[in-house]
Amino acid sequence: YKYAGFLVAGLAGLTGLPLAVGQVVLPLGISFFTFTQIAWLVDVRRGLATDLSAWRYALFVTYFPHLVAGPILHHAEVMPQFADPANRRPRVDLIALGLAVFTVGLAKKVLLADPLGTLTDPVFGVAAAGVTPTAAEAWMGALGYTLQLYFDFSGYSEMAIGLSLLFGIRLPLNFDSPYRATSIIAFWRRWHMTLSRFLRDYLYVPLGGNRQGPWRRWLNLWVTMLLGGLWHGASWTFVAWGALHGAYLVVNHAWAAWLGDRRPTQGWAGRGYALAAGATTFLAVVVAWLPFRAPTFEAAGRMAAGLVTWPAATAGGPFPHLVGHLAPAPASALAYLAAGLGLVWLAPNTAAIFGLRGAPPDAAPAPLWRPSLASALALAALCCLSLASLHRESPFLYYQF
Numbered sequence: 001y002k003y004a005g006f007l008v009a010g011l012a013g014l015t016g017l018p019l020a021v022g023q024v025v026l027p028l029g030i031s032f033f034t035f036t037q038i039a040w041l042v043d044v045r046r047g048l049a050t051d052l053s054a055w056r057y058a059l060f061v062t063y064f065p066h067l068v069a070g071p072i073l074h075h076a077e078v079m080p081q082f083a084d085p086a087n088r089r090p091r092v093d094l095i096a097l098g099l100a101v102f103t104v105g106l107a108k109k110v111l112l113a114d115p116l117g118t119l120t121d122p123v124f125g126v127a128a129a130g131v132t133p134t135a136a137e138a139w140m141g142a143l144g145y146t147l148q149l150y151f152d153f154s155g156y157s158e159m160a161i162g163l164s165l166l167f168g169i170r171l172p173l174n175f176d177s178p179y180r181a182t183s184i185i186a187f188w189r190r191w192h193m194t195l196s197r198f199l200r201d202y203l204y205v206p207l208g209g210n211r212q213g214p215w216r217r218w219l220n221l222w223v224t225m226l227l228g229g230l231w232h233g234a235s236w237t238f239v240a241w242g243a244l245h246g247a248y249l250v251v252n253h254a255w256a257a258w259l260g261d262r263r264p265t266q267g268w269a270g271r272g273y274a275l276a277a278g279a280t281t282f283l284a285v286v287v288a289w290l291p292f293r294a295p296t297f298e299a300a301g302r303m304a305a306g307l308v309t310w311p312a313a314t315a316g317g318p319f320p321h322l323v324g325h326l327a328p329a330p331a332s333a334l335a336y337l338a339a340g341l342g343l344v345w346l347a348p349n350t351a352a353i354f355g356l357r358g359a360p361p362d363a364a365p366a367p368l369w370r371p372s373l374a375s376a377l378a379l380a381a382l383c384c385l386s387l388a389s390l391h392r393e394s395p396f397l398y399y400q401f
Helices: 004-015 030-046 054-062 075-083 092-128 135-166 184-190 193-204 214-232 236-262 267-293 297-307 330-346 350-354 373-388
Strands: none
Touching (some): 030 193, 054 075, 092 135, 092 350, 135 267, 135 297, 184 193, 214 236, 267 297
16 A cells, blocks of 8 residues: 555666556555554564453554554553443543543644644745745745644644543553754654654564664664654655664764763753753754655755755845745744744643643643633633634645555
């Protein structure tokens, strides 16, 4: 379904043979189905999965809230919950929490991610058409997509968590303010956390992990991220994104090993180091999103060239290539970006607000949210605003995964 066309096209390019595969319709959520069942089979082989009930297995694989966008489930997290009779009775507190979390996830997708897409798509369209965007355009497109992807994907994950809570089932968290990370290592502990866990347990560790010296460890890291990039899509641009993050991780681990205990942690030196590390990490992530979003390497290269182009005065202002294509005015576009950056850097995330606990349930800090008439009215207004915005075309960024 997913890779036949990619592999055949590559073979045709290498051999010159007229090879082709007909149009294949990609089933929604095929990667999540596949990963879930791979993990199950491997754990059965390892003796870690012992509940082999066909009914509960079928429920585990086809449990609908997570299928389109994750989180990637592990049997040890949800199978005991399915078997627990207490979860078969409706709980008003979990229903209220589930509706609240779902509403916030929907708002992130509809009210934040989709408007940011109106800034991002024209810029990448300019690059795909063979034009190098100006510095202002390139940075607006790169930052816009960085925020759009986060709000889109984390919003869908939270909608899945909220839906599942309606049935009394807690799904694992998938995001933990990843853009606040001060290293690429920390970024991957916060971004798509269930994918990172899957790649670690079922690729990195079987390849040898860190058991065979630093050089083999770094190779294992790089190969794992390379395959993680290929999982995201049947395209060389996704492979390049995975290879780039693999290289980031190798450099990060080498730097951490060299720095050791010399890293400043106290006073102004510690704060300055954390700020510089956070800015460097965020910039590295933004640059890596370019091949992830761009349709070709050439378009990604033009976007990268625009990022490092010195701002210059042009007849059309800072956005000359977007005249007639940029839906909001430039001032509104900058306001969207500023609001998005403020939310990801300064605001508490959804898990902190609602005191969400991973699966299986464990101790968690007290939530910032409490059921009340005021919170109910606020969430109802947010839900109505989100529903009123659903008349617009709302692309799903992760449809091919």
